[in-house]
Amino acid sequence: MLGSSDLEKGVVMSSLLSPATVPSLIGGKPTAPTDIPLRSGDLLSILETSDLANSTPTTLVTLVGPPDAGKSTLLATLYDCFRQNRFTALTFSGSRTLVAFEQLCHLSRIASGLQDPDTQRTKFSDEELFYHLTVNHFKEPASPRSLFVIDVAGEGFEGLRKSYENCLAITSLKRTEFLTLLIDGDKLRVPKDRYAAIEDAINLLKCVWDSQAVKPSCKLQVLVTKVDKLQDEASKAVIAEMKAVIIRRLETRFPNRAFLDVAARPKNGGGIRTAHGLEALLETWLVTASGPQIAIPTPSFVPGERESEAFLNRHFNTISR
Amino acid sequence: MNTTRFLLMGPAESGKTSFLAAFWIYANGAEQAGLTVKCHPQDSSYLDELQQAWLSFTKVPRTSAGTERSVELEIIRKTDRATFNLTIPDLSGETFGEIWSHRHWTPEFQTLLDGAGGALLFVHPEKIEDGETLQDVHELQALLHSEGSPSKQEVQSQENVIPEPFDITKVPTQIQLIDSIQLIVETSKLNHPFRLGVIVSAWDSVLATQSSAKPESWLKSRMPALATYLTSNASTFDFKVFGVSAQGIDYAKLTSTTESTPPHERCRVAATDILDPTDVTTPVQWLIRKE
Numbered sequence: 071m072l073g074s075s076d077l078e079k080g081v082v083m084s085s086l087l088s089p090a091t092v093p094s095l096i097g098g099k100p101t102a103p104t105d106i107p108l109r110s111g112d113l114l115s116i117l118e119t120s121d122l123a124n125s126t127p128t129t130l131v132t133l134v135g136p137p138d139a140g141k142s143t144l145l146a147t148l149y150d151c152f153r154q155n156r157f158t159a160l161t162f163s164g165s166r167t168l169v170a171f172e173q174l175c176h177l178s179r180i181a182s183g184l185q186d187p188d189t190q191r192t193k194f195s196d197e198e199l200f201y202h203l204t205v206n207h208f209k210e211p212a213s214p215r216s217l218f219v220i221d222v223a224g225e226g227f228e229g230l231r232k233s234y235e236n237c238l239a240i241t242s243l244k245r246t247e248f249l250t251l252l253i254d255g256d257k258l259r260v261p262k263d264r265y266a267a268i269e270d271a272i273n274l275l276k277c278v279w280d281s282q283a284v285k286p287s288c289k290l291q292v293l294v295t296k297v298d299k300l301q302d303e304a305s306k307a308v309i310a311e312m313k314a315v316i317i318r319r320l321e322t323r324f325p326n327r328a329f330l331d332v333a334a335r336p337k338n339g340g341g342i343r344t345a346h347g348l349e350a351l352l353e354t355w356l357v358t359a360s361g362p363q364i365a366i367p368t369p370s371f372v373p374g375e376r377e378s379e380a381f382l383n384r385h386f387n388t389i390s391r
Numbered sequence: 392m393n394t395t396r397f398l399l400m401g402p403a404e405s406g407k408t409s410f411l412a413a414f415w416i417y418a419n420g421a422e423q424a425g426l427t428v429k430c431h432p433q434d435s436s437y438l439d440e441l442q443q444a445w446l447s448f449t450k451v452p453r454t455s456a457g458t459e460r461s462v463e464l465e466i467i468r469k470t471d472r473a474t475f476n477l478t479i480p481d482l483s484g485e486t487f488g489e490i491w492s493h494r495h496w497t498p499e500f501q502t503l504l505d506g507a508g509g510a511l512l513f514v515h516p517e518k519i520e521d522g523e524t525l526q527d528v529h530e531l532q533a534l535l536h537s538e539g540s541p542s543k544q545e546v547q548s549q550e551n552v553i554p555e556p557f558d559i560t561k562v563p564t565q566i567q568l569i570d571s572i573q574l575i576v577e578t579s580k581l582n583h584p585f586r587l588g589v590i591v592s593a594w595d596s597v598l599a600t601q602s603s604a605k606p607e608s609w610l611k612s613r614m615p616a617l618a619t620y621l622t623s624n625a626s627t628f629d630f631k632v633f634g635v636s637a638q639g640i641d642y643a644k645l646t647s648t649t650e651s652t653p654p655h656e657r658c659r660v661a662a663t664d665i666l667d668p669t670d671v672t673t674p675v676q677w678l679i680r681k682e
Contacts, residue, residue, distance in 0.1 A: 102497070106495060107495045108490070108494045108495055108578065109494070150524060153616045154616070155611070155619055162620055162623070163619070163623040164573060169559065172557070172559075185525070185552065188554075214623065335526050337529075344527075
């Protein structure tokens with residue numbers, strides 16, 4: 071049996087070739103009591119982000135949108151672009167949630183046995199869970215940035231436009247730097263669905279802002295998804311009208327706002343390539359985010375303070391209200 | 392005497408044991424080898440087993456979980472006569488693969504990692520799971536047939552297809568490698584930057600289809616995320632990519648001419664800025680080079 075003390079003393083290796091075989095070094099399940107557990111590679115809880123938030127500048131993004139708007143597909147495509155190094159200015163530098171990303175992408179791969187790409191929908195969860203990527207930008211090669219993205223399930227979207235309480239319950243919203251709202255391009259194409267989609271979006275933004283669930287400096291991004299289906303002049307006019315309505319109806323809410331068009335997995339070509347608009351979106355998350363944060367010690371909690379909120383206060387409070 | 396322990400890591404059948412066999416045979420007598428064995432091991436039965444297989448053009452017995460060996464060799468670097476005590480645990484591919492799939496390891500494995508002077512990470516170009524996307528397939532089909540959308544019949548059949556469940560062991564090879572390396576770096580006491588030689592094994596099979604291929608370009612092309620991960624973590628990794636033909640000959644295509652190739656002329660190494668492309672000890676020389 072190979073022992074650590076033996077190795078240190080060079081006992082096991084003292085014969086020039088150890089005739090003994092080394093027993094299975096990692097072993098299968100179930101885990102032996104002495105085995106050293108490793109992180110799961112799954113989505114991160116708020117507390118699990120702590121060491122990363124300490125070591126690199128971070129950006130926290132909250133993705134919201136109705137069911138089937140394309141949030142998970144957007145995230146899966148972003149990840150696959152990094153996996154295939156498809157971006158021109160951004161490169162993959164690591165991730166603590168590779169298992170979660172791979173699960174997310176499974177239905178879009180040949181290995182799934184499907185014929186058309188699909189995406190596993192975000193499951194509704196009471197816990198706030200984050201995808202993680204560390205990304206380098208060619209303009210700042212020595213400055214990797216950790217990106218944490220929370221994908222709020224469609225059910226969560228419904229709740230956010232209905233009550234302040236629901237908005238305030240998502241504690242990470244308070245520190246999110248980018249609130250990225252997806253509007254389903256499919257819905258904009260259909261007159262009977264179009265106005266409901268726009269109204270739902272406006273009501274959500276009003277509710278989130280007026281409840282003070284986000285800080286005033288939070289940047290709003292309104293993403294029209296599936297724009298490969300909205301390339302005719304009539305559709306472009308619908309999008310322009312939608313933007314004008316949202317700007318007018320938000321009034322002074324979300325002074326930092328931008329509109330972007332994306333198509334993560336365009337179906338019919340028409341000059342729109344896979345991941346259309348995604349690099350521009352990422353660049354806003356990474357380059358226009360606030361500057362590097364000062365390293366912060368491991369969180370300690372004030373008695374009575376919610377753990378997650380205390381953590382967020384310390385790690386993502388780059389701009390306070 | 393310098394004491395160095397480095398690891399041979401990589402998925403199952405990625406060429407680790409073949410490399411070990413070739414390394415031993417070259418360091419034990421090849422004139423052109425930059426490293427030479429100082430004295431014969433007290434017990435060389437394992438190396439002898441590898442050597443017999445390698446010399447007779449038969450598959451070197453693969454290391455499986457539970458049969459892992461550690462090789463210790465006292466070697467001399469010819470250029471400056473420096474002596475090294477090299478310890479090379481020959482980890483099985485199954486053992487390495489379980490880092491990704493089982494997410495735990497033993498204290499013994501941790502001890503092997505802590506203080507390791509470097510590692511050679513093996514990938515076999517013909518045994519890679521790429522993780523092709525259906526979107527890419529559709530785009531290619533559109534390009535080839537000028538019809539981007541699937542037919543109605545295809546769409547209908549999709550509704551009847553039950554997807555295969557997610558299998559963690561079948562995710563793209565480069566992702567498994569990246570996360571395994573991340574876990575090693577996160578949990579182990581390693582020198583930074585950690586010397587990591589990426590060995591693209593069976594390099595002759597790559598050259599057979601791309602005669603001007605370069606190992607670094609191959610890695611960027613076939614494992615782009617791994618390449619960018621290593622490049623963008625320059626303070627953590629000092630890495631170099633090697634293409635290595637450790638068997639030197641395709642055993643399935645043996646001829647009387649290839650069989651008569653002298654052992655010390657069989658191997659080939661490709662990498663930027665290397666002195667001798669016929670010296671299979673080159674990656675180990677790179678690991679133990681002076682600053």
